[in-house]
Every structure is written in structure tokens, then in C-alpha cells.
Amino acid sequence: MSPAHADLALVWYLLLALVLALTLLLDGLDLGVGILSLFVGREEQRGQMMASVAGVWHANQTWLVVLGALLFGAFPLVYGLALSALYLPVALMLLGFILRGVSIEYYEHADRPRRWSLAFGLGSLLAAVAQGLGLGALLAGLPLSAGRYLGGAWAWLSPFAVAVCLGLLGSYLLLGAAWLVLKTGGELQAKARRAARAVAFFLLIAAPLLILWSRGLHPFLSARWLAWPGLLVSSLPLALAAPCFVALVVCLARSWDAGCFWFALLLNLLLLLSLAGSIYPVVVPPGLTVFQAAAGAINLKFMLSGVAVVLPLMLAYNAYQYWVFRGKVEPGAGYE
Amino acid sequence: MDLVFDSTLLSRLQFALTTMFHIIWPLLSIGLSIFLVVLEVLWMRSKDPLYYRHYRFWSKLFVLNFAVGVVSGIPLEFQFGANWERFSVATGGFFGSILGFEATMAFMLEAAFLYLMLFGWKRLPPKAHLFSTCMVALGASLSAFWIMVANSWMQTPAGGHFAGGKFVTTSYWQAIFNPDLPWGFSHMWVACLETTLFVVGGVSAWYLLRGRHREFFLKSFKLAVLAAVFIAPFQVWLGDGSGRAVAEYQPTKLGAIESHWVTNPPGEGAPWHALAWPQPELQRNAWSIDIPYGLSLLITRSFTGQVKGLKDFPRQDQPPVIIPYFAFRVMLGAGFGMLFLMLWTLWLWRKGRLALDEIGNQKWLLRAWLLAIPAAYAAVETGWIIREMGRQPWVIFGHLRTADASSLLATGQVASTLVMYLLIYGALLGVFLFFAWRLIKKGPDLEAVPPYYQEAAS
Numbered sequence: 001m002s003p004a005h006a007d008l009a010l011v012w013y014l015l016l017a018l019v020l021a022l023t024l025l026l027d028g029l030d031l032g033v034g035i036l037s038l039f040v041g042r043e044e045q046r047g048q049m050m051a052s053v054a055g056v057w058h059a060n061q062t063w064l065v066v067l068g069a070l071l072f073g074a075f076p077l078v079y080g081l082a083l084s085a086l087y088l089p090v091a092l093m094l095l096g097f098i099l100r101g102v103s104i105e106y107y108e109h110a111d112r113p114r115r116w117s118l119a120f121g122l123g124s125l126l127a128a129v130a131q132g133l134g135l136g137a138l139l140a141g142l143p144l145s146a147g148r149y150l151g152g153a154w155a156w157l158s159p160f161a162v163a164v165c166l167g168l169l170g171s172y173l174l175l176g177a178a179w180l181v182l183k184t185g186g187e188l189q190a191k192a193r194r195a196a197r198a199v200a201f202f203l204l205i206a207a208p209l210l211i212l213w214s215r216g217l218h219p220f221l222s223a224r225w226l227a228w229p230g231l232l233v234s235s236l237p238l239a240l241a242a243p244c245f246v247a248l249v250v251c252l253a254r255s256w257d258a259g260c261f262w263f264a265l266l267l268n269l270l271l272l273l274s275l276a277g278s279i280y281p282v283v284v285p286p287g288l289t290v291f292q293a294a295a296g297a298i299n300l301k302f303m304l305s306g307v308a309v310v311l312p313l314m315l316a317y318n319a320y321q322y323w324v325f326r327g328k329v330e331p332g333a334g335y336e
Numbered sequence: 337m338d339l340v341f342d343s344t345l346l347s348r349l350q351f352a353l354t355t356m357f358h359i360i361w362p363l364l365s366i367g368l369s370i371f372l373v374v375l376e377v378l379w380m381r382s383k384d385p386l387y388y389r390h391y392r393f394w395s396k397l398f399v400l401n402f403a404v405g406v407v408s409g410i411p412l413e414f415q416f417g418a419n420w421e422r423f424s425v426a427t428g429g430f431f432g433s434i435l436g437f438e439a440t441m442a443f444m445l446e447a448a449f450l451y452l453m454l455f456g457w458k459r460l461p462p463k464a465h466l467f468s469t470c471m472v473a474l475g476a477s478l479s480a481f482w483i484m485v486a487n488s489w490m491q492t493p494a495g496g497h498f499a500g501g502k503f504v505t506t507s508y509w510q511a512i513f514n515p516d517l518p519w520g521f522s523h524m525w526v527a528c529l530e531t532t533l534f535v536v537g538g539v540s541a542w543y544l545l546r547g548r549h550r551e552f553f554l555k556s557f558k559l560a561v562l563a564a565v566f567i568a569p570f571q572v573w574l575g576d577g578s579g580r581a582v583a584e585y586q587p588t589k590l591g592a593i594e595s596h597w598v599t600n601p602p603g604e605g606a607p608w609h610a611l612a613w614p615q616p617e618l619q620r621n622a623w624s625i626d627i628p629y630g631l632s633l634l635i636t637r638s639f640t641g642q643v644k645g646l647k648d649f650p651r652q653d654q655p656p657v658i659i660p661y662f663a664f665r666v667m668l669g670a671g672f673g674m675l676f677l678m679l680w681t682l683w684l685w686r687k688g689r690l691a692l693d694e695i696g697n698q699k700w701l702l703r704a705w706l707l708a709i710p711a712a713y714a715a716v717e718t719g720w721i722i723r724e725m726g727r728q729p730w731v732i733f734g735h736l737r738t739a740d741a742s743s744l745l746a747t748g749q750v751a752s753t754l755v756m757y758l759l760i761y762g763a764l765l766g767v768f769l770f771f772a773w774r775l776i777k778k779g780p781d782l783e784a785v786p787p788y789y790q791e792a793a794s
Binding site for chain 2: 054055056058059061062063064065066068069070071072073074076077079080081082083084086087088090091094095097098101102105106109148149152153295296298299300302303306307310311314317318321324325
């Protein structure tokens with residue numbers, strides 16, 4: 001691989017990390033809201049929760065579609081291997097998305113809203129659990145030989161994958177709860193605040209345990225953590241996560257709604273950065289690197305020239321969309 | 337037994353099921369989004385609340401349809417990797433980059449502006465709202481463009497070569513604008529418009545037949561007829577052009593569509609088998625009703641032009657014949673049926689029979705418009721059957737066989753997701769029909785107050 005080709009592969013690794021972060025943070029937020037809706041007793045409040053994401057959930061979900069397509073273009077080997085190896089979790093995730101998407105759109109037309117809000121909650125939970133198991137399986141590593149996947153239908157299921165899944169659920173729940181703190185008031189907001197605090201403390205314990213476990217699993221990660229500059233890219237985000245956590249807890253206690261949301265977002269972002277920083281340039285542990293998986297230089301270059309123009313536009317109109325739908329959502333009220 | 341439970345075959349069945357189900361929805365998403373732009377512009381120019389109320393009515397149907405389209409479409413993108421891993425790797429990033437353009441340029445545009453369009457009436461100034469409607473329409477059509485680029489490249493791969501089993505792109509321009517793209521995209525995009533206009537016309541005809549909101553729906557009915565005047569003949573012309581392109585670039589597909597086995601010798605014309613019973617195992621037709629010189633005329637525009645027959649190609653390179661042959665006849669019948677319906681309606685219009693107090697008596701015309709709804713969908717489905725089955729046994733025509741493209745999955749895995757999709761897509765169709773039927777029965781809100789221009793209207 002020529003140096004220019006390797007640089008392109010690195011650029012695409014960073015771009016995909018950005019899109020992955022947008023997917024996990026933004027869609028994580030409305031999946032979190034969906035899971036939390038399973039724990040709310042009143043239909044009016046469930047409707048309010050759905051209304052809080054009604055204007056943005058679809059764009060949030062679309063980041064995953066963008067991620068899948070760009071991964072297909074930039075690293076076709078990873079795309080093919082990961083999706084066929086994770087066949088069942090991917091199918092379950094898609095089933096979850098179907099349930100979530102249809103229920104949120106058909107909710108306002110329904111005579112019996114309970115069915116649809118339940119489908120919204122269960123679909124969100126299913127999609128999140130499947131994503132967590134899939135992510136866990138990828139981090140645990142796929143049994144590969146000469147670019148072929150050697151595991152069977154259930155090889156993705158492991159204790160480590162379940163642990164990562166719990167961690168990701170925690171992360172989604174924190175984002176969802178923080179979003180509800182920002183977008184609602186009264187009783188629902190108070191519930192969301194309590195949930196956010198509980199989940200934040202869960203993450204405080206779970207994140208370090210997961211990091212230690214993954215280092216035990218992959219010796220190359222430990223080596224990375226002991227040497228410069230790997231030490232910096234993997235541990236600096238974690239060092240920043242600590243004050244961020246404190247700030248989140250303070251905001252929750254003082255009812256600073258906006259601060260609570262932004263610190264929850266930042267905390268998740270830092271955890272992700274640490275993850276991406278530790279494993280680069282490996283994309284599928286233990287051995288598949290970005291350089292082996294990259295598409296041809298002309299493909300990477302052409303795609304980059306298109307996406308470099310479109311991505312800033314996408315971010316701009318997504319931000320505009322959030323701006324238009326800013327403000328609190330009242331109980332029982334949809335958008336009009 | 338091995339053949340029946342082969343995981344490649346199951347993956348093919350699953351892909352056929354999911355794409356045939358999915359394609360139902362983009363038709364209206366693409367067509368209705370353009371119709372909504374037309375309605376909003378008409379409203380902003382005339383300030384007539386009638387157009388606003390039309391917008392609100394059709395946009396409700398649009399959302400019900402759009403939601404199913406989105407959730408049924410997402411699995412497709414992931415199926416390439418999950419079920420067709422060897423295909424995904426063999427396309428060497430080209431195919432994926434095209435899907436990447438679709439997702440970033442089209443899909444996100446649609447996703448973001450849809451909600452500004454639906455929920456933004458009181459939050460956006462009038463021009464920003466119109467802009468949102470336009471962006472949804474642009475996103476929907478751009479999405480169709482990129483998907484057709486990907487599909488047409490599989491029909492007529494260009495812009496590179498295969499080395500070591502992988503496609504190496506040399507020219508993106510040639511790969512994107514491959515020989516099939518102009519015909520493939522325009523035929524499909526116009527199919528979206530045609531289906532939509534017959535849905536709008538057909539739903540309007542239902543109200544006219546029932547005598548409900550006659551004035552309101554006569555408006556949309558006439559708009560549909562006007563659109564049909566341009567679109568129905570144009571689509572027939574595009575279909576003819578597509579057929580001739582197929583003859584040039586995918587002669588085996590043409591042979592299957594027409595059940596044409598033997599190349600006509602020089603100086604003789606190839607007949608068009610209007611109706612026949614193909615016997616692929618014997619490489620002939622059991623019987624056929626022929627129109628002499630028909631196929632030569634259709635394809636080469638001359639009485640004795642040469643049209644290659646299927647027997648010129650080895651058996652292992654021939655596609656299935658029976659299904660494409662009959663599917664083509666269904667598509668042809670539906671396409672010409674819609675053309676004649678347009679001409680019939682136009683004739684009655686000229687005689688003044690579409691006037692408000694006359695239209696209710698045109699029972700057979702209105703019933704025919706109702707029938708045109710399933711006919712339009714049938715034309716699209718059969719068109720895709722022809723396009724995809726006719727490409728077999730190749731997934732990338734001439735380069736990669738379908739049998740070499742699938743993931744090496746256990747049959748149980750694929751069988752379980754196939755059943756899952758059957759159940760969930762069946763449920764989705766049921767839910768859509770239930771809610772759409774309820775929406776139509778309820779009818780439009782004729783009292784809806786427009787958010788802007790109330791002063792001008794009152």
C-alpha cells in the first residue's frame with residue numbers, strides 16, 4: 001500500500017469514527033428514551049416521550065444507514081465480514097428498528113395507543129441489545145483466517161459481548177434520560193433526573209471494568225496503553241471523563257438541565273474516543289487493520305471528494321432541525 | 337433436497353421478498369413528494385386554501401407510506417454484507433461508495449426535512465416550508481438515482497475491470513454512467529410518477545364514485561389526468577428504448593423476455609411471440625402465436641434485422657425464461673392499459689363529461705381508474721422481476737455468478753430471517769392498508785385553516 005493510500009485509509013477511519021460517534025450518541029439518545037418508556041406507567045407520559053424525539057429520531061437513525069454505506073464503500077472487507085459474522089444480531093437489530101419506526105409514526109393515528117407505545121419501547125430495547133451484543137462481539141474479535149470468518153452462527157455470543165452490551169445500554173439510558181431532562185418538565189423530568197443519576201453511577205463502575213477486561217482479552221491493547229503515543233490517545237479521554245462525570249452529577253443535583261444534557265453527551269463521547277484511540281489501526285481484533293481492509297485508492301478518493309462536500313451540509317441542516325424543534329414538550333402534545 | 341435448502345437460494349428468496357416488498361413504497365414517496373411540491377406552489381401562488389387542504393390530505397397518506405418504506409428499506413442495505421458478503425468484497429468498494437452517496441446526499445436530506453415539512457407549519461416561515469418540501473422531493477429522487485446507478489452497474493458493469501476477483505475502478509464517470517443507467521433510471525423514475533398519478537387519480541375516483549367531496553377530488557382527478565397525458569406515453573417510449581438497450585447489452589435477458597430461441601438467419605425476420613409456452617429444457621416453445629417480423633422491427637427497426645436467440649448462448653449462461661416471459665406480458669398489458677385509460681378519459685373530458693354534475697355518472701371510467709392502482713403496482717413488480725431474473729445466472733453481469741456471491745451462512749440462519757421478514761412485512765402491509773383505508777374513509781379536512789395567507793383567502 002502506497003503512503004498516499006494509507007493516508008486515505010486513515011482519513012476514512014477518522015470519518016467513520018465520527019459517523020459512528022454520531023450514530024451512537026444521537027440514535028442512542030432516542031433508543032434510550034424508548035427503553036425508558038417501558039418503565040413509565042402513564043400513557044400520557046409515554047406519548048410525551050415519543051413526541052420529544054418525533055422530529056429527530058429518523059435523522060438520528062439515518063446516521064446508522066450512513067455508517068453502513070460508507071463502511072461498505074471504504075472498508076468492504078470489514079463490512080462483509082462483520083455483517084455476515086453478526087448475522088443474527090444484525091437481523092434482530094433491524095427487527096427492532098422496524099418496530100420502533102412504525103410505532104412512532106403510527107402512534108398518533110392509533111385507537112389503542114398502548115400497543116404502539118409498547119412496540120416503541122420493545123423495538124428500542126431490541127435494537128439496543130442487538131447493537132450492544134454486536135459491538136461486543138466485534139471488540140472481542142472475530143475468528144478470521146485469510147479474510148474468511150471461521151465461527152458459526154452463535155460465535156458472537158460471549159460473556160464479554162454481554163458485558164459490552166450492558167455498558168452500551170447504560171450509555172444509551174444516560175443519553176435518553178439526559179434528553180428527557182432537557183426536553184420535559186414536572187414529574188417526568190424528575191423521573192428522568194433520578195434515572196440519569198443511577199445510570200451515571202452504573203457507568204462509573206462499568207466503564208473501568210470493561211476497559212480492564214478488554215485489555216486482558218487483547219494483549220495488543222495493553223501494549224498500546226504502556227507506550228507513547230498510544231498512552232495519550234487512549235488515556236487522555238478517560239482522564240477528562242472523570243471531571244465530566246463530576247460535572248454531570250452536579251448539574252443533576254442543581255437542576256441545570258442544559259448542562260446535564262451536554263455533560264452526558266460529552267461523557268459518552270470521551271468514552272468512545274478512548275475506545276477508538278486504543279484499538280486503531282485494528283478495525284476487527286485481533287488482526288484486521290484499516291490498511292488491509294481499505295478499498296482502492298480511487299474509491300477512497302472519489303468518495304472523500306463527495307462526502308467532504310456533503311457532510312458539512314448534513315451537519316448544518318441536522319443542527320437546524322434540532323434548532324427548529326428546540327424547547328420543552330408538553331404532556332399529551334405532539335408537534336404541529 | 338440440498339438444492340431446496342441451499343443457503344444461496346434462501347438468500348435469493350429473501351432478497352427477492354424484501355426488495356419486492358420495499359419497492360412498493362418508494363414509488364409513492366418519490367411521486368407524492370413531487371405532487372406535494374406542486375400543491376404547495378399552487379397554493380402559494382393562488383392563496384386558495386383548497387390546495388392547502390389537498391396538501392394536508394395527501395401528506396398524511398405520504399407519511400403512512402413513507403414510514404413503511406423507511407423501515408423496510410434499511411434491511412436491504414445490511415443484507416449486502418450479511419447475505420452477500422462475497423459480492424460486497426468483490427465490488428471492491430465501488431458499489432458501497434454509491435450506496436454511501438445515496439445515504440449522505442439523499443437519505444439524510446429526506447430524513448431531516450421530512451419532519452420540518454410535517455411539523456414545521458407553525459415553526460417555519462412560508463418559504464422555508466416550501467424549501468423543506470422541495471428538499472424531501474429532491475432527496476427521494478436523488479435516492480432513486482443512486483440506487484439505479486448501483487443496480488444498472490450490476491446489469492452493465494463499466495468503468496473498470498476485475499482483477500483477482502475484485503472490481504478495480506478506473507473511471508467513476510464511466511462506472512456511474514454505465515450503458516444501462518440512462519434507460520434504467522428514467523424508466524424507473526417515470527414509473528414512480530406514473531404509479532403516483534394513478535394512485536392520486538384512483539383514490540380521487542373512489543370519492544367521485546361515492547359522491548363524496550366531489551368538487552375537492554375532481555381537482556386532484558383532473559391534475560392526475562393532465563399528468564397522465566405526458567407520462568403514460570412517455571413511459572411506453574422509455575420502455576421501448578430500454579428493450580432495445582437490453583438487446584444490445586444483455587442479449588440473454590432479451591431472449592428470456594421474448595422466449596426467443598433461434599437467431600434469425602440473414603434475410604429473414606425474427607417473429608414476435610405474442611403468446612407462447614416456453615420449454616427451456618428443450619430450448620424451444622411448445623407453441624406460439626407469432627407476429628412475423630415483429631421482434632426484428634421492435635429491436636432493430638428493420639424487417640430482417642438480426643436478433644440473437646438464446647440457443648446461441650451456453651445453457652449455463654441462460655437466465656430462467658418462463659417467469660420473465662410472462663412477467664413482461666403483464667407489464668406490457670398494464671402499461672398500455674394505463675395509456676388507453678388516459679386516452680379514454682381525455683376523450684370524455686373533451687365531450688364535457690368530466691364536469692362536476694356529469695362526473696358521477698361515469699361509473700365505468702371511475703372503476704377503471706380504481707383498477708389502475710393495482711395495475712400500476714403490478715407493472716413495477718413485474719418490471720423488476722424481468723430486470724433481476726433476466727440478469728441471472730449473473731449477479732454482476734458477465735463477471736460474477738450469483739452462486740459465487742453469497743455469504744457462507746448456515747441454512748438455518750437464513751431460513752430464520754426469511755421467516756422473520758415474511759411475518760413482519762406481512763404485518764406491515766396489513767397495518768398500512770388498515771390505516772390508509774381508515775384515512776381515506778375519513779376523508780380530507782375541508783375546514784383546515786392554512787397557517788399563512790388567511791387574510792388573502794377570506
